Amino acid sequence: xxxxxxxxxxxxxxxxxxxxxxxxxxxxxxxxxxxxxxxxxxxxxxxxxxxxxxxxxxxx
Amino acid sequence: xxxxxxxxxxxxxxxxxxxxxxxxxxxxxxxxxxxxxxxxxxxxxxxxxxxxxxxxxxxxxxxxxxxxxxxxxxxxxxxxxxxxxxxxxxxxxxxxxxxxxxxxxxxxxxxxxxxxxxxxxxxxxxxxxxxxxxxxxxxxxxxxxxxxxxxxxxxxxxxxxxxxxxxxxxxxxxxxxxxxxxxxxxxxxxxxxxxxxxxxxxxxxxxxxxxxxxxxxxxxxxxxxxxxxxxxxxxxxxxxxxxxxxxxxxxxxxxxxxxxxxxxxxxxxxxxxxxxxxxxxxxxxxxxxxxxxxxxxxxxxxxxxxxxxxxxxxxxxxxxxxxxxxxxxxxxxxxxxxxxxxxxxxxxxxxxxxxxxxxxxxxxxxxxxxxxxxxxxxxxxxxxxxxxxxxxxxxxxxxxxxxxxxxxxxxxxxxxxxxxxxxxxxxxxxxxxxxxxxxxxxxxxxxxxxxxxxxxxxxxxxxxxxxxxxxxxxxxxxxxxxxxxxxxxxxxxxxxxxxxxxxxxxxxxxxxxxxxxxxxxxxxxxxxxxxxxxxxxxxxxxxxxxxxxxxxxxxxxxxxxxxxxxxxxxxxxxxxxxxxxxxxxxxxxxxxxxxxxxxxxxxxxxxxxxxxxxxxxxxxxxxxxxxxxxxxxxxxxxxxxxxxxxxxxxxxxxxxxxxxxxxxxxxxxxxxxxxxxxxxxxxxxxxxxxxxxxxxxxxxxxxxxxxxxxxxxxxxxxxxxxxxxxxxxxxxxxxxxxxxxxxxxxxxxxxxxxxxxxxxxxxxxxxxxxxxxxxxxxxxxxxxxxxxxxxxxxxxxxxxxxxxxxxxxxxxxxxxxxxxxxxxxxx
Numbered sequence: 013x014x015x016x017x018x019x020x021x022x023x024x025x026x027x028x029x030x031x032x033x034x035x036x037x038x039x040x041x042x043x044x045x046x047x048x049x050x051x052x053x054x055x056x057x058x059x060x061x062x063x064x065x066x067x068x069x070x071x072x
Numbered sequence: 073x074x075x076x077x078x079x080x081x082x083x084x085x086x087x088x089x090x091x092x093x094x095x096x097x098x099x100x101x102x103x104x105x106x107x108x109x110x111x112x113x114x115x116x117x118x119x120x121x122x123x124x125x126x127x128x129x130x131x132x133x134x135x136x137x138x139x140x141x142x143x144x145x146x147x148x149x150x151x152x153x154x155x156x157x158x159x160x161x162x163x164x165x166x167x168x169x170x171x172x173x174x175x176x177x178x179x180x181x182x183x184x185x186x187x188x189x190x191x192x193x194x195x196x197x198x199x200x201x202x203x204x205x206x207x208x209x210x211x212x213x214x215x216x217x218x219x220x221x222x223x224x225x226x227x228x229x230x231x232x233x234x235x236x237x238x239x240x241x242x243x244x245x246x247x248x249x250x251x252x253x254x255x256x257x258x259x260x261x262x263x264x265x266x267x268x269x270x271x272x273x274x275x276x277x278x279x280x281x282x283x284x285x286x287x288x289x290x291x292x293x294x295x296x297x298x299x300x301x302x303x304x305x306x307x308x309x310x311x312x313x314x315x316x317x318x319x320x321x322x323x324x325x326x327x328x329x330x331x332x333x334x335x336x337x338x339x340x341x342x343x344x345x346x347x348x349x350x351x352x353x354x355x356x357x358x359x360x361x362x363x364x365x366x367x368x369x370x371x372x373x374x375x376x377x378x379x380x381x382x383x384x385x386x387x388x389x390x391x392x393x394x395x396x397x398x399x400x401x402x403x404x405x406x407x408x409x410x411x412x413x414x415x416x417x418x419x420x421x422x423x424x425x426x427x428x429x430x431x432x433x434x435x436x437x438x439x440x441x442x443x444x445x446x447x448x449x450x451x452x453x454x455x456x457x458x459x460x461x462x463x464x465x466x467x468x469x470x471x472x473x474x475x476x477x478x479x480x481x482x483x484x485x486x487x488x489x490x491x492x493x494x495x496x497x498x499x500x501x502x503x504x505x506x507x508x509x510x511x512x513x514x515x516x517x518x519x520x521x522x523x524x525x526x527x528x529x530x531x532x533x534x535x536x537x538x539x540x541x542x543x544x545x546x547x548x549x550x551x552x553x554x555x556x557x558x559x560x561x562x563x564x565x566x567x568x569x570x571x572x573x574x575x576x577x578x579x580x581x582x583x584x585x586x587x588x589x590x591x592x593x594x595x596x597x598x599x600x601x602x603x604x605x606x607x608x609x610x611x612x613x614x615x616x617x618x619x620x621x622x623x624x625x626x627x628x629x630x631x632x633x634x635x636x637x638x639x640x641x642x643x644x645x646x647x648x649x650x651x652x653x654x655x656x657x658x659x660x661x662x663x664x665x666x667x668x669x670x671x672x673x674x675x676x677x678x679x680x681x682x683x684x685x686x687x688x689x690x691x692x693x694x695x696x697x698x699x700x701x702x703x704x705x706x707x708x709x710x711x712x713x714x715x716x717x718x719x720x721x722x723x724x725x726x727x728x729x730x731x732x733x734x735x736x737x738x739x740x741x742x743x744x745x746x747x748x749x750x751x752x753x754x755x756x757x758x759x760x761x762x763x764x765x766x767x768x769x770x771x772x773x774x775x776x777x778x779x780x781x782x783x784x785x786x787x788x789x790x791x792x793x794x795x796x797x798x799x800x801x802x803x804x805x806x807x808x809x810x811x812x813x814x815x816x817x818x819x820x821x822x823x824x825x826x827x828x829x830x831x832x833x834x835x836x837x838x839x840x841x842x843x844x845x846x847x848x849x850x851x852x853x854x855x856x857x858x859x860x861x862x863x864x865x866x867x868x869x870x871x872x873x874x875x876x877x878x879x880x881x882x883x884x885x886x887x888x889x890x891x892x893x894x895x896x897x898x899x
Contacts, residue, residue, distance in 0.1 A: 016298055043266055048214050052196060
């Protein structure tokens with residue numbers, strides 16, 4: 013049964029890793045702005061060649 | 073009155089507005105989405121409302137940044153009424169740069185700006201692609217919530233001034249103020265709370281899991297070592313909860329007690345301490361597992377409540393004072409040339425140059441021949457005042473017209489306006505105790521709990537010593553006012569959200585509590601009841617020929633009535649002096665006179681009683697929004713001028729509804745000219761005061777407060793700033809949420825002013841919801857007390873009862889607020 017003691021210690025250690033990760037994330041400012049990252053990820057970096065024909069089409 | 077005179081709205085609203093106003097298809101600027109007037113610019117088959125917008129488009133196109141226009145429709149910021157000039161020259165100065173830059177070391181500099189106009193994903197995209205526009209910019213990042221832009225650049229290749237100018241040319245003018253340092257601190261606090269929530273959640277979750285065997289009654293587990301081990305792990309996990317997460321509650325309780333004042337945090341702290349010490353004793357003496365799961369769960373919920381309560385509108389600034397209104401630098405004449413110098417360095421006898429639309433930073437004497445100073449923001453007077461040489465000009469006025477030279481009389485810190493700002497009324501507010509509903513209750517609550525606990529102790533002492541102590545602690549534990557203290561943040565936090573969706577932004581949730589108690593509402597006139605755009609004047613009827621126009625203009629020029637002056641301004645005709653005979657002005661009716669042998673009458677219809685033909689073609693759009701001035705020439709009806717009012721939409725209805733519940737007052741910096749109109753707007757018994765100086769407004773508010781009134785003040789300018797701060801609830805009304813507003817408790821979008829009564833009623837609803845959730849939490853407490861007093865509060869009962877009460881109160885508060893908001897059509 014004493015294996016449970018070991019398991020508990022390990023499970024708490026693993027959980028601690030995640031807690032520390034969370035604290036690090038907050039400290040580094042990842043939770044400061046909850047609005048722009050979801051928008052930012054959707055921006056495509058258009059390559060020049062792609063933008064040119066697009067401009068022509070908008071001239072119609 | 074809008075300070076910056078920028079006409080930008082959020083894009084959605086803008087598009088809507090265009091659709092409504094446009095009977096025909098209106099031309100919309102490709103860049104900013106504003107309506108194109110006659111002088112619009114056509115470029116590459118795209119319409120631009122002004123050259124500024126076109127220029128931005130060209131810059132973006134040159135640099136392959138047209139993606140900007142694909143992300144959102146017409147995302148740009150209108151560049152009308154912007155004048156850059158040499159406004160930002162002061163940024164070349166070392167000491168100013170040092171104040172603004174976050175970091176600087178040889179070839180690396182970091183800076184962040186507050187840019188109020190950031191409003192959509194296109195803005196983010198463009199601002200984060202700044203490096204494509206100018207070399208030297210390494211990296212730029214937007215914080216959308218705070219409307220901040222962080223830039224990392226190479227000062228050898230691009231100066232701070234060039235950087236700011238670039239932002240201004242593409243329409244994103246940063247709000248530069250030396251106060252920026254104060255904003256940095258706030259961020260750290262928010263992060264702390266998040267970490268506390270994380271830690272509390274972590275401990276709560278783990279303690280719960282480890283306590284599971286207890287819940288399912290495996291108490292008699294064969295292995296005692298494991299049992300003890302788990303208990304001690306729980307104690308260890310509870311340590312950070314008590315000594316880290318709850319520190320705020322202890323501090324607040326302590327400072328409350330020190331001032332002999334029991335706030336809600338006193339019973340909470342009492343509960344936390346009892347819970348923890350009892351649990352440790354239980355574990356140490358192997359009596360039982362203790363209440364550590366309840367303790368950590370409690371803290372977890374409490375902290376979440378605190379987080380919701382702390383949430384506020386970071387993009388808006390409620391704390392601005394005159395410093396953010398004044399320019400940072402001004403041009404000073406020295407050694408034969410003008411140099412830009414920081415405003416604080418101005419000394420007496422300095423000679424300074426103020427250009428068109430710039431603000432006079434210090435009380436000074438005019439050295440140029442004449443100046444037109446617009447004091448609207450300081451005094452509320454709507455017309456610019458003419459000043460001649462050697463006259464004293466007070467700080468805060470805005471020059472309209474060509475540049476003027478001034479000689480500084482007093483330092484900025486000693487100017488009239490600054491002095492007013494240092495009036496004690498501005499500081500009073502911080503010291504006043506926040507008498508929130510919860511804090512009021514907590515006094516009685518704490519007393520009741522202690523009473524029950526001690527009577528339980530005494531009664532049980534006669535039966536069993538051990539049981540008596542158990543009952544005593546159990547009462548203290550179960551009475552922890554967790555649910556009580558949660559109901560307020562959740563109700564108010566949600567209500568604040570609802571109001572925010574209606575463009576009524578509150579500084580924090582305490583403002584809502586103050587709003588519930590309002591008894592008197594005071595309105596400022598200029599800029600609050602009226603809008604800054606001049607109303608539209610239209611002539612309806614048979615067209616007048618140019619000769620007739622001259623006659624009418626001549627007649628009008630003799631009248632001082634505000635309507636006459638506005639019609640006169642709208643008629644495009646030169647005034648040729650023609651003699652007038654028999655000029656008469658009948659109060660409340662109109663004017664008449666004979667010009668070049670033609671009898672002209674203007675005014676209300678009954679003033680024109682002697683006309684031969686009856687005007688049958690008059691449409692009956694005689695609502696409040698339009699005033700009509702009818703004209704007859706030689707007894708023949710010619711038509712009427714329809715004048716759109718300066719007053720905002722829906723005011724009459726609003727006042728009627730408000731008048732039923734509250735006392736109303738109007739304070740105006742203007743003259744009495746519009747008294748009649750105001751009287752027709754407001755219900756009877758409204759007190760109106762004109763020609764009010766800022767101090768008089770402030771005094772008026774205090775006089776109401778001395779009579780026991782709770783004042784809500786609505787204002788827009790610096791002239792109202794004193795009254796706004798003095799009032800119990802100061803609301804800044806603005807046409808543009810991002811523009812300057814004086815320090816206030818709340819910011820209201822002017823377009824929603826006519827919903828003010830709804831908002832106030834909603835705050836009263838929120839109060840009822842809080843009371844209802846108080847009742848719910850009391851019911852739980854009674855049940856819990858029952859268990860406790862009878863000595864049956866086992867850890868399992870506590871573990872079920874305490875979270876259940878917290879969660880049900882949170883759910884009730886959230887749902888009730890949303891339901892009521894829907895019912896009142898606020899969402």
